[in-house]
Amino acid sequence: MQTIVYQSALAFGAGVILNFMPCVLPVMPFKVQALLRETTGTTRSRALAAAALLAGSLVFFVVLGAVTAGFGLMWGQQFQHPWFRLLLSLFLFAAAAATFTGWSWRLPQFVYRAPMSRHLGAFFTGALAGVLSTPCSGPFLGSVLAFTATRSALETMAIFSAIGTGLAFPYVVFLLWPGLLARLSFSSGLAVHFKMILGFVLLAAGLFFVQGFLPPILRQAGWMMLVLGIGVWLVFRSTHGSRVGLRPILIVVLAFVVVAGFRDVSLDGGNAGVPWQAYSDHRLAQSVGQPVLVEFTADWCINCKALERTTFKNKKLMDIIDTMGIIPLQVDLTQVDDQRRELFDRFGGRAIPYIVVIDRQGQLVQRFTGMVSAETLVDIFKSMDG
Numbered sequence: 001m002q003t004i005v006y007q008s009a010l011a012f013g014a015g016v017i018l019n020f021m022p023c024v025l026p027v028m029p030f031k032v033q034a035l036l037r038e039t040t041g042t043t044r045s046r047a048l049a050a051a052a053l054l055a056g057s058l059v060f061f062v063v064l065g066a067v068t069a070g071f072g073l074m075w076g077q078q079f080q081h082p083w084f085r086l087l088l089s090l091f092l093f094a095a096a097a098a099t100f101t102g103w104s105w106r107l108p109q110f111v112y113r114a115p116m117s118r119h120l121g122a123f124f125t126g127a128l129a130g131v132l133s134t135p136c137s138g139p140f141l142g143s144v145l146a147f148t149a150t151r152s153a154l155e156t157m158a159i160f161s162a163i164g165t166g167l168a169f170p171y172v173v174f175l176l177w178p179g180l181l182a183r184l185s186f187s188s189g190l191a192v193h194f195k196m197i198l199g200f201v202l203l204a205a206g207l208f209f210v211q212g213f214l215p216p217i218l219r220q221a222g223w224m225m226l227v228l229g230i231g232v233w234l235v236f237r238s239t240h241g242s243r244v245g246l247r248p249i250l251i252v253v254l255a256f257v258v259v260a261g262f263r264d265v266s267l268d269g270g271n272a273g274v275p276w277q278a279y280s281d282h283r284l285a286q287s288v289g290q291p292v293l294v295e296f297t298a299d300w301c302i303n304c305k306a307l308e309r310t311t312f313k314n315k316k317l318m319d320i321i322d323t324m325g326i327i328p329l330q331v332d333l334t335q336v337d338d339q340r341r342e343l344f345d346r347f348g349g350r351a352i353p354y355i356v357v358i359d360r361q362g363q364l365v366q367r368f369t370g371m372v373s374a375e376t377l378v379d380i381f382k383s384m385d386g
Helices: 002-018 022-036 043-071 082-101 117-133 141-148 153-176 178-182 188-213 216-238 241-263 281-286 302-309 315-324 338-346 374-384
Strands: 292-297 327-332 354-358 364-369
Touching (some): 002 153, 022 082, 022 188, 141 153, 141 364, 292 302, 327 338
Parallel strands (some): 292 327
Antiparallel strands (some): 354 364
16 A cells, blocks of 8 residues: 555656656647636636646546556557547647637537536646646656556556546646736737637647658758748837838848758758767667666657756767777667567666666666756766776
């Protein structure tokens, strides 16, 4: 009993931390809008909104826990299906359009006559936060998911419920604590600008999940147009009165800067960074006598992309990989087959990004689920040579 309580507490903490992971950014506009709707609400209204948001998160995670226990699915496995990522992208693009235009989602009338229908938005926000958190991983999550691998379905569902509760917890606190919520009340002018920022976040999220379906030139063009759109909005926001005449000139200059900047930018991370080799058991066997760094990653994993553009481009890490002859091996879990799943399980993986460090004797010495700093990896490799 103590073990399940302890693991549930860790799962709750893991859920709270997920709110600060890059992959949860796409749901931030929905959560903020759910909070803003309640800035002038009564105590009862705020409590109902909090309950609805928590219920949405719990429903998703209970179902996910049941499916995981029944079918042995990986954390975030739904993102491996192209149709899921495509539908999610279309939804995020539609939400961005609604944010920019002020258009409201309209459901059948009987839905609005149902009890607590006013808080349906909060419920779906909680559920959507759960969906978008599953490409994430972070502190505690790996050990918690490893624990569920050997437990009953009910215990697994309880652990997943704790993750969902932790994910919803900060927003429930905002909704139930009027003093904190009141600080989110914006003036009308600031609210409009904030709404535009949220719209751009949704556009970026939709583009991230759909880019795998696009050829490189369209992917590059999409991100270029997004950056240009943000720049044009900033130009219009900052030029008023006598400076209105500067807008055409500033927009032309901006367009030249954006095009020139993207011409030399690779959205796949370019060649600068860890020189990954595709993992194979043969390559691992050949590396005995040399340290090995293994990364499990996927195209749909936002945290993985953040890791590859920060930690794995760190000069100190690059230098020590070169001087120590470290072999960097990468496993792509964008599409998982039985062989890759067996490999992931063999290394003890439960969520990505998942990093494994192997010493010169072929012994696994450290593993990380989620973000890890370059300094941590450098210290581990230095300790191998005393």
